[in-house]
Amino acid sequence: MASNSNLREFNVDDFKCDPTTSVIGSGGFGDVVVGKHSQLNNVAVKVFPITGGPMDQLVMEEKILAEIGNLQKAQHDNIVQMYGWVKWFRAMGIVMECYKGGNLRQFLMRPIVQIEWALRLRIVTEIAKGIALIHNLVENLVHGDVKPENIMLTVDLHVKVGDFGSAELAAATGLTSVGSSARNREIQFTLIYTAPEKLKNITSRPRKEHDIYSFALLVYMVLTRKVPYPAISETTLINAIINGARPDCIVLEEIKSTLNDHDKEIAEKLERLMKRCWDQDPSLRPKINEIADKLQELLDKESTLEIQQQTINQSTKRNQQPERDNGPMKLAHRPMTALGIRQLKKVL
Structure with a gap:
């Protein structure tokens, strides 16, 4: 398992966004929400659902952190910058830079x-x-x-x-070939x-x-x-x-x-x-x-x-x-x- 000791965990109270109401993109891998952070200003957050009982949720969280640890190694001019992670009730999110040029x-x-x-x-x-x-x-x-x-x-x-x-993150959260999003079910x-x-x-x-x-x-x-x-x-x-x-x-x-x-x-x-x-x-x-x-x-x-x-x-x-x-x-x-x-x- 990848070490997550260097991952930055953000306080959910520092975000002005709600993973259930600020969705700007939705797909089989999860939803993307946009919001403001008290220090980073505009950010995008990729949200993954956390389901199951307490032990299941703990295992999922550890798997997600291990994968995020790998993703955080990607420091490159042509890769979206990742700042860290944040946790909501039954959801975890990757906090990333939000780009004004669109897609x-x-x-x-x-x-x-x-x-x-x-x-x-x-x-x-x-x-x-x-x-x-x-x-x-x-x-x-x-x-x-x-x-x-x-x-x-x-x-x-x-x-x-x-x-x-x-x-990999979708697999860690238990999403199968038919993914679960906030509004519908879609393939990954x-x-x-x-x-x-x-x-x-x-x-x-x-x-x-x-x-x-x-x-x-x-x-x-x-x-x-x-x-x-x-x-x-x-x-x-x-x-x-x-x-x-x-x-x-x-x-x-x-x-x-x-x-x-x-x-x-x-x-x-x-x-x-x-x-x-x-x-x-x-x-x-x-x-x-x-x-x-x-x-x-x-x-x-x-x-x-x-x-x-x-x-x-x-x-x-x-x-x-x-x-x-x-x-x-x-x-x-x-x-x-x-x-x-x-x-x-x-x-x-």
Whole structure:
């Protein structure tokens, strides 16, 4: 068991938030609440339920603290900063920094805002570097839920990978493949970012190859600024993914036809990497260190000053434009429902 002697426990009285009423995000791994701390100011807290009798609760708490001890080792520019933990009645929470730039989904879905290709390359590179830190931190540690909502952005559009390790924490609290949240029951992964081999065995342990597949779907979204799949039934989509279907790349060809030579080269290299990462055979997907190194080599060829100017322009435009979600995006990004799980079992 990991030592928790260096973990900071926060006093619940120092928070102005309630884990049952301040929910800003909900999923199979638990809820995220936002609030204010007397010293840290704005914070986000990932809340995990604690159930069972007194002894069961004690065991769960120790497991959660052991996992948090591993997560707290992740000190990196592209990882969400974790401050410590807090305990409510029948709930424990990870206290993290709250970022004003929002998440990647929100950023990409602002259609009026133009995103230059060097900036897209930096975003993808920093996502890979964040995942690399996680994969290299502790043996067998994976993210387990790589999706745009878990990629946070600072005001100057640097990436902060968040919500990693939730699979292990969810297991520690007794959540099964159908997770328990404050408002509903959802599966512990998001369908459209889930690797085919995981869909074949929904109770299998998260693997690094699953993260690589999910990363490919993020690259697709950064390239196209579109949802990976249309709003079709869960059963149809599950079958399609298991049988090798991938997001439509015709739209990417259309985008590349409008680019200059320099930007087209970036898009093509990202596209080739993307397709390697979503290979049907998990063993053929590249390791995250190779991905991060290749992307950093590409990024090093770009002008840092130009990217900085792009981020300034983006920040100005983002403050001027309201967020807008496309209809299919909301549907396609919903976590898999209990009905979908039953359908999946029938299909398999």
